[in-house]
Amino acid sequence: MRLDNRVALVTGAAMGIGAAVAECFLEAGARVVLFDIDAQALSLRESALQDRGELLAIAGDVASEADVESAVARTLETFGSLDLLVNNAGIDLAGKAPDFSSSDWDRLMDVNLKGAYLFSRYSIPHLAARAGAIVNISSVHAIVSYESCPAYDAAKAGMLALTRTLALDHGPQGVRVNAICPGYVDTPMTQKWLDSVPDRAATLEQVRAVHPLRRMATPRDIAEAALFLASSRASFITGATLVVDGGLTIYGR
Known part of the structure; x- marks a missing residue:
């Protein structure tokens, strides 16, 4: 699966799944923009990947509309186009509802759900010009509920709803939108x-x-799934959720 002449923007790219996606996409021939709030970790990742292909590292907060708008603009200034968006950035805060503060709820929703919305909002006009694709990294928490995770579960389920609606709205423009639900990674x-x-x-x-x-799973397991959904091999797949969990959700608990 190749992504030659494609430009991809990956959020939460400094480590974990996002870093693996960035590396995988570079190996497939894409030019990759790495976006992350952790400037130090991002710089280290940029150094580690600089010999793999063309890349651009941008530090910013997915929950900041100004940072998101600027990142998309810099991508276009640097590479001239935007073909692929991987919404991966996320945080994990736990606690049962009575003990879970509204400020923690807001922060988790801002990063895990609003961030995906903002990057999609500013990217879609450019993706539409290139028959591009969005891959949203959700979680099995969107499918199976876990104790003490009300905000995380809700945000990840929201990503699946966002995926379906964006696919419906922008399919006529040639934009595909799909989600991946990893289990433990x-x-x-x-x-x-x-x-x-x-x-x-x-x-x-x-x-x-x-x-x-x-x-x-290894981060690479999830990255390979993202590569498939971003590639032409998945050209007739949109609005779908790919569960990549080693069978976790079929296991009788």
Whole structure:
């Protein structure tokens, strides 16, 4: 699967899934814009990928309309077009509703859902000119509810609704919009969570056990799925949700 002569913008690209998507797309021939709020991590990722192809690193907040508008403008100034958008940026805040502050709710929604909306809003006019595509990185939390995750579950479910509506609205312009629902992925965010639990080894074994494939995904597993949805191989797929979870959601809990 190739993305030659295509320009892709990936949010949350400094580490984890976003970094893997950026690397995968560069290997497939795309020119890639890496967008992330963590300027230091972004600089390190830019250095690590600079010999893989043409890229541009932009530090900013997906929840800031000014940052989003500027990032799209800089992409066009640098590369002349925008073909692909991967909305991957996200944060994870947990807590049951009575203990979950409205400020935490707002911040999570701003990053995990509003950010995808803002980047889609400013990108779609340019994607339409190039028969482009959007890939939204949602989560199995959009399909199966988890305890103490009201905001995260709601935001990820919202991404699927946003995916379907954007696909419906902009399909006539040739823009495809699809979503991926990963399960557990071996990312820095997951490692941070594992480090916070009382028995890391036991928890890791439990995580593996609820996957019929008996492992977590690697970021590359998700990146390859994103590459497929972004490529011409998926030219007649839009409004779809691709569950890439090692069988997690079919496991009887």
